[in-house]
Amino acid sequence: MFNRNRIKDPLGDRIFMGINYLFLVLVLIVVAYPLLYIVSSSFSSSRAVTSGQIWLLPVDFNIKAYISIFKSTQLMMGFYNTIIYTVVGTAINVILTVMLAYPLSRRSFYGRGAIIIFMMITMFFDGGLIPTYLLMKDLHLLDTRWAMWLPGALAVFQVIVARTFFQSSIPDELREAAEVDGCRDIRYLVSVVLPLSKPILAVMTLMYAVGHWNAYFDALIYLRSENLFPLQYVLRNLLILNAADPAMLANTSQQLRDQGFEQVLKYALIVVASIPILIMYPFVQRHFVKGVMVGSLKG
Amino acid sequence: MQMSQNSGAIPTRMKPQKSMNQSERKIEHPFLKSLKRHWQLYLLVLPPVLYLFIFKYMPMAGVQIAFKNYSVVQGIWGSPWVGLKHFETFFNSPNFWLLLKNTIGISLYTLIAGFPIPILLALALNELRTGYFKKTVQMVTYAPHFISTVVMVSIIILMLSPHVGVVDRLFTFLGMTMTNFMGIPEYFKSIYVWSGVWQGMGYSSIIYIAALAGMDPSLYEAARMDGASRLKKIWHIDIPSLIPVTVILLILNLGSIMGVGFEKIYLMQNPLNTSASEVISTYVYKVGLIGANFSFSSAVGLFNSIINLILLILVNAVSRKVSKNSLW
Numbered sequence: 001m002f003n004r005n006r007i008k009d010p011l012g013d014r015i016f017m018g019i020n021y022l023f024l025v026l027v028l029i030v031v032a033y034p035l036l037y038i039v040s041s042s043f044s045s046s047r048a049v050t051s052g053q054i055w056l057l058p059v060d061f062n063i064k065a066y067i068s069i070f071k072s073t074q075l076m077m078g079f080y081n082t083i084i085y086t087v088v089g090t091a092i093n094v095i096l097t098v099m100l101a102y103p104l105s106r107r108s109f110y111g112r113g114a115i116i117i118f119m120m121i122t123m124f125f126d127g128g129l130i131p132t133y134l135l136m137k138d139l140h141l142l143d144t145r146w147a148m149w150l151p152g153a154l155a156v157f158q159v160i161v162a163r164t165f166f167q168s169s170i171p172d173e174l175r176e177a178a179e180v181d182g183c184r185d186i187r188y189l190v191s192v193v194l195p196l197s198k199p200i201l202a203v204m205t206l207m208y209a210v211g212h213w214n215a216y217f218d219a220l221i222y223l224r225s226e227n228l229f230p231l232q233y234v235l236r237n238l239l240i241l242n243a244a245d246p247a248m249l250a251n252t253s254q255q256l257r258d259q260g261f262e263q264v265l266k267y268a269l270i271v272v273a274s275i276p277i278l279i280m281y282p283f284v285q286r287h288f289v290k291g292v293m294v295g296s297l298k299g
Numbered sequence: 300m301q302m303s304q305n306s307g308a309i310p311t312r313m314k315p316q317k318s319m320n321q322s323e324r325k326i327e328h329p330f331l332k333s334l335k336r337h338w339q340l341y342l343l344v345l346p347p348v349l350y351l352f353i354f355k356y357m358p359m360a361g362v363q364i365a366f367k368n369y370s371v372v373q374g375i376w377g378s379p380w381v382g383l384k385h386f387e388t389f390f391n392s393p394n395f396w397l398l399l400k401n402t403i404g405i406s407l408y409t410l411i412a413g414f415p416i417p418i419l420l421a422l423a424l425n426e427l428r429t430g431y432f433k434k435t436v437q438m439v440t441y442a443p444h445f446i447s448t449v450v451m452v453s454i455i456i457l458m459l460s461p462h463v464g465v466v467d468r469l470f471t472f473l474g475m476t477m478t479n480f481m482g483i484p485e486y487f488k489s490i491y492v493w494s495g496v497w498q499g500m501g502y503s504s505i506i507y508i509a510a511l512a513g514m515d516p517s518l519y520e521a522a523r524m525d526g527a528s529r530l531k532k533i534w535h536i537d538i539p540s541l542i543p544v545t546v547i548l549l550i551l552n553l554g555s556i557m558g559v560g561f562e563k564i565y566l567m568q569n570p571l572n573t574s575a576s577e578v579i580s581t582y583v584y585k586v587g588l589i590g591a592n593f594s595f596s597s598a599v600g601l602f603n604s605i606i607n608l609i610l611l612i613l614v615n616a617v618s619r620k621v622s623k624n625s626l627w
Contacts, residue, residue, distance in 0.1 A: 010528060012528050012529075012530070013528055013529045016528070016529050016530055017426065017529070020423050020426050020427075023423055024423055024424070024427075024432075024436050027420065027423075027436065027440060027500075028435065028436050028439055028440070030497070031439050031440050031442075031443060031497065031501065032439050034454065034458060034465075034497075035439075035442070035443070037458075037465055038454065038457075049463060050462075050463055052462070052463060052468045054465075055465075096346065096347045096350060097347075099343045099344065099346060099347050100343075100344060100347035100348070102340075102343065103337075103340040103341075103343050103344045104344075106337070106340060108333065108336075108337070109333065109337060109340055110329050110330045110332075110333030110334070111330065111333070115344060115348065118348070118351065119351060122351055122355040122356070124608060124611070125359055125604070125608070126355060126358065126359065126604070127355070127357070127358020127359045127360075127361050127362055128358070128362065128583070128597060128600035128601060128603075128604060129580075129583055129584060129587060129588070129596075129600055130361075130364070130583070130587045130588070130593050130596050130597040130600060131357075131358040131359070131360075131361030131362055131364065131375075131597060132354075132358040132361075133587075133588060134358075134361055134364070134369075134375060134593065135353075135354070135357050135358050135361060138374075150354060151354060153350060153354070154347055154350055154351065159347075184339055185337055185339035185340050185343070186339045186342070186343065189343070210445055213447070214445075214446075214447030214448065214449075216447070216448065216449050216562070217561065217562050221584075221588060232447050232448075232449045232450075233449075235447075235449045235450065235453070236449045236566065239449065239450070239452075239453035239456075240449065240452060240453055240456065240566055263457070263463060266453060266457060267457070269453075270450050270453060270454060270457075273447070273449075273450055274445075274446055274447070274450055277445045278442065278445065281441075281442060281445055
């Protein structure tokens with residue numbers, strides 16, 4: 001960088017860049033430190049956590065907390081339920097979104113404007129919590145898995161993003177060619193449009209999936225049976241309401257059953273609950289950025 | 300439209316018998332024509348439209364219980380009308396001003412603190428050339444966005460807990476006294492807002508970074524030729540280029556000032572801080588679902604939505620006048 005024979009930046013610019021780097025390093029530390037601290041605490045001994053010895057790296061490295069977590073049937077049930085909610089829920093989301101977005105991207109589709117208005121209205125008006133709850137009750141969906149899939153089955157924002165993509169990235173000539181060959185609309189959508197729309201489908205799937213993985217509100221409102229609770233709801237009981245599962249503490253020796261071990265457990269829970277998304281995240285980060293950008297084209 | 304007319308014309312010429320049928324009606328209604336040719340599209344659109352009707356429009360009709368005395372036996376449509384009774388009860392309740400103050404206070408604080416920081420971050424990142432450092436900053440700052448609300452709140456509680464939390468230890472280390480942060484109402488708003496900034500600033504900056512990346516490079520070249528400093532380039536090129544997207548986001552944010560998120564606040568609440576943390580959405584949940592007071596809490600929720608809508612329309616109108624940027 002310095003041995004290149006180029007004109008030096010003026011002093012003002014160099015000072016500015018210095019401050020800029022300083023600012024960004026500070027931001028980096030502020031964001032990264034708590035994350036590191038959580039991971040380190042989860043691998044530390046309870047004594048180290050309670051006596052406040054951890055500043056950056058684990059003290060008395062061990063994985064006892066993680067072993068305890070996998071003994072909790074409550075938590076494993078939560079994982080199992082969340083996986084079901086995420087897989088089925090995301091499938092419903094993506095299918096409904098494409099079904100609505102594709103016809104709306106076709107200029108010759110009569111009634112397009114009316115449906116768009118019909119759809120946009122739901123972005124600005126909604127019935128609110130209680131009327132929605134009463135509807136779910138009337139439909140006998142309370143305390144069923146459907147309560148986790150149906151209330152948020154379609155995000156209008158995602159429909160707009162997908163429609164924009166179909167409209168701007170799939171050339172009309174393709175459809176004309178397909179039509180000449182006798183290809184009807186649904187077949188054209190499935191065998192031509194969707195394979196060409198992989199980037200936007202990836203983004204949509206990921207955004208919906210993250211939403212399902214992190215959802216707890218619908219469970220709080222609609223679910224009563226313990227065997228239906230998703231991970232986040234179980235986590236809320238364990239982490240925030242401090243109702244530790246006895247199974248997690250059962251096999252630990254008496255001296256570990258103090259507040260300290262519960263603290264370590266909490267850190268480990270945070271790591272375990274967030275890891276599926278955080279592992280996936282670096283691979284898809286590029287897509288997420290793309291998704292936000294497509295959405296901003298026509299907000 | 301042109302397409303369908305063209306291809307429709309060819310069979311007419313080839314099969315004269317069939318066109319008789321059409322010429323009887325002179326011009327076929329465009330909807331019928333579209334339906335015949337593209338019935339599959341209508342088939343596709345039917346389930347999502349039905350879905351929106353049932354799960355979005357039916358609850359809108361259910362809002363009428365805000366003006367009724369809902370009883371389970373009589374149902375939404377059969378319950379007796381009571382006019383604005385529930386609204387009056389709410390306006391006259393001692394909670395009203397507290398809820399309003401907390402809701403608006405938390406939203407405005409979130410907006411003032413949370414809005415400029417992503418822009419700053421985007422401007423700072425934009426000055427760097429693409430490289431290892433820039434990518435690291437971006438990746439690390441985007442990551443907290445994906446942490447769930449439950450996990451986020453428990454991180455806050457763990458970090459701030461007295462004795463063992465790292466923040467408290469840091470404060471003690473710096474010679475300040477130990478505090479139970481989550482139990483003090485005065486701290487609630489700041490904890491809520493700044494943890495939100497921590498979690499969201501990176502992800503919110505993406506849209507600005509994208510807008511900056513879409514700039515015409517010749518503008519920068521021209522500025523460099525004229526000897527503009529980096530600060531001047533930011534001031535005269537970068538910031539003006541961000542104004543349209545900023546205004547749109549600002550309208551959306553101002554329009555949802557009354558719609559402060561339920562999930563995080565509800566999880567952060569404890570008996571010690573409710574005087575600062577009770578907002579309209581948590582109140583609706585507690586009175587409505589836990590207290591089974593459906594009509595009253597629907598009225599409270601409706602009041603909230605109406606204020607929101609009025610704000611959105613107002614802000615949009617002002618913005619259209621002042622900056623020529625608007626949502627519609």
